[in-house]
Amino acid sequence: MPVFSFLLYVIVGLVTYLLFLLKKRLSYWQSRGIPCxxxxxxxxxxxxxxxxxxxxxxxxxxxxxxxxxxxFAGFYWFQKPAVFVLDTKLAKNILIKDFNKFVDRGFYSNPKDDPLTGEIFLLEGHKWRxxxxxLSPTFTSGKMKFMFPTVIExxxxxxxxxxxxxxxxSLIEVKDVLARFTVDVIGTCAFGINCCSLRDPxxxxxxxxxxxxxxxRHGPLGVAFLNSxxxxxxxxxxxxxxxxVEEFFLRIVRETVEHxxxxxxxRNDFMDMLIELKNNKLMKSEDGEMLINLTLEEVAAQAFVFLIAGFETSSTTMGFALYELAQHEDIQQMAREEVLAILEKHNQKLTYDCMREMKYLDQIISETLRLYTVLPVLNRDCVEDYEVPGNPKYVIKKGMPILIPAGAIHRDADYYPNPDIFDPENFSTEKVxxxxxxxxxxxxxxxxxxIGMRFGQMQTRIGLSLLLKNFKFTVCPETQIPLKFDKKSYLINSESGIYLQVEHI
Known part of the structure; x- marks a missing residue:
């Protein structure tokens, strides 16, 4: 047999086999009778x-x-069979009750070669624990009080x-200036530097x-390879x-720590706490486990995730809140009256404790996060085979990605009446x-x-309370109603700017 013909047969055979495997993989759920x-x-x-x-x-x-x-329903993340959770009871099992079987998120990290991927969001298993x-002790209410004055400045x-x-x-695009505010907050708290982005966009x-x-760093095929x-x-x-990006943030952290x-x-900020974790040789966890101190690269990675997880999410939430308040001036006025009354009670000084008294403002923030869930899906990875209780037909196999659609649950009429309507009363004490x-x-x-929930809530409360105290927001011809969302972002984000009419009070 000529060499060319032999090679042709081999190639055809290999392609046929690969197509067979692909077809088998893409019929995983169908063959098991799981809807998809x-x-x-x-x-x-x-x-x-x-x-x-x-x-x-x-x-x-x-x-x-x-x-x-x-x-759950069957789902295919590219060619990989995944689980799309439909039942909140199963979501509760995955996130809480049976957490040890779903401890990982399933994202790629490589701290050895790529130091900034050694951040807590990406770590798995024992390294994550x-x-x-x-890090948990650095995000207590007490530590937030220490950082509060810095955020106020x-x-x-x-x-x-x-x-x-x-x-x-009077026509302001609020999305950009809010992002600059949260970047300056996180820059000073997590990196210990004055970013000056408020004055310099x-x-x-x-x-x-x-x-x-x-x-x-990589295109779609490269990203698919990393995760597959x-x-x-x-x-x-x-x-x-x-x-x-790696060079910049490693340098900033190195210089800050050395200085x-x-x-x-x-400065009683996040960087101070990371430096303590770097230098303290005798650390114990709550359960008594001895913990090795952080390396400089690990310090940089945690500061980096503080930035990327904090500035976009908080600024986006504030932007959407202002967008809704501009359309609901009665709700905006109620929030403003609460802010003014509490500030008057505390001699016009915004403190950590008085900020926590702003219950209606909290309801507005919670409702904004419900309607515009910045991270609309929660990712988990199954670390051992799991049979759904009471449903032996539904088995989650080891290594299978899991998607919990938080944003979809938040817009389910079974849980929130009129789910597409902005209504802070969804978070009244009684309803919660x-x-x-x-x-x-x-x-x-x-x-x-x-882990940074308290900090995110703190800077969002501060930003909105200061804005409501000083300004009134209304819609204008440039305001996009309804908003269109960015198709390229994994997070919820507006496709373009959020333009509002602003009046100084």
Whole structure:
């Protein structure tokens, strides 16, 4: 047989075998009688992503289509079979009751070659538990009180900048200036530097923060490879952080740590706490386990995730809140009256304790997070085979990705009447007490919930209370109603700016 013919047979045979494996993989759920949509051979069930649909649309439409068919529906994340959770009882098992079987998120990380991926959000198993034990004490209410004055100082500058903008034009694009506010807050608390992005929209720190969220080291095929074959990718020393982003943040942290240690500087901020974790040789977790101190690279990774997880989510939440308040002036006025009354009670000084008295403002923030769930899906990875209680037909196999559609649950009329209407009364004390906590998941739930939740809530409360005290917001012809969402972002984000009419009070 000629060599060419032999090679042709081998190639045809190999292609046929690969197509057989692909077809088998893409019929996993169908062969088991689990409801699912027929997948696209390459994109699975996320067809239209980044072109005609945003991620939130995918989760909501899939949830509505299959809710009631079982505890979960089959789903294909590209070519990989995944579990799409439909039942809040199963979600509660995964996030809380049977957490040890679903401890990982399933995202790629490679701290050895890519130091900034050694952050707590991406870590798995024992490494995650150790880091969580180390960091948990830094996010207590007591530590938030220490950082509160620092955030207030940035808040004062924020209002000064906002006033200057209103003097120039009553038409304000709030999304950008809110992002600059939260970047300056996190820059000073997590990195110990004055970013000055409120005064300088082109500040390097802001540019690098945004770049880390919207630009990627690899294209779609590279991302798919990292997440489909993480062990092989680590053996190949593959990185996902952009080179200039890595260099910038490692340098900033190194210089900050060296400066504080050399000059014995303390600011009672997040960086101080990370430095303590770096230098304290005798650390114990709550259960008595000895913990090794952080390396400089681990310090940088935790500061980095503090930035990327905090500035976009908090600023986006404030932007959506103002967008809704501008359309509901009665609700806006009620919130303003609460802020003014509490400030008068405390001699016009915004303190940590008086901020916590602003119950109606909290309801507004909670309702904003319900309607605009910044992270619309929670990801978990199954670490051992799991049979859904009471449903032996439904088995989650080891290594299978799990999707819990938090944003879709938040817009389910079974849990929230008139779910597409902005109504802070959804979070009155009475209604919260009647609702299972698993029906509200903007920060996740269970042992792997958002560790920075208190800080995010704090800077959001400060930002909104200061704005409501000083300004009135209304819609204008430039306000996009309804909002269109960014199709390229995994998070909920508006496609364009949020333009509002602003009047100084």
């Amino acid at each position: 949509e027929e997948p696209n051979w390459f994109l699975g069930n996320i067809t239209g992503i980044q072109t005609s649909r945003c991620f939130a649309d995918i989760w909501i439409s899939y949830y509505k289509k299959f809710k009631g068919t079982g505890p 150790v880091m969580r034990n180390k 940035v808040g004062k500058e924020f209002i000064n900048v906002f006033e200057d903008m209103v003097k120039q034009s 082109k500040a390097e720190f802001l540019a690098m923060g945004r770049k880390s969220l919207v630009e990627f 074959f993480p062990n092989l990718a680590r053996k190949l020393h593959m990185k996902q952080t952009l080179p200039d 504080r240690e050399k000059n014995n500087i303390r 007490q009647q609702r299972d906590s698993i029906e509200y998941l903007p920060f996740g739930e269970g042992p792997r919930n958002c």
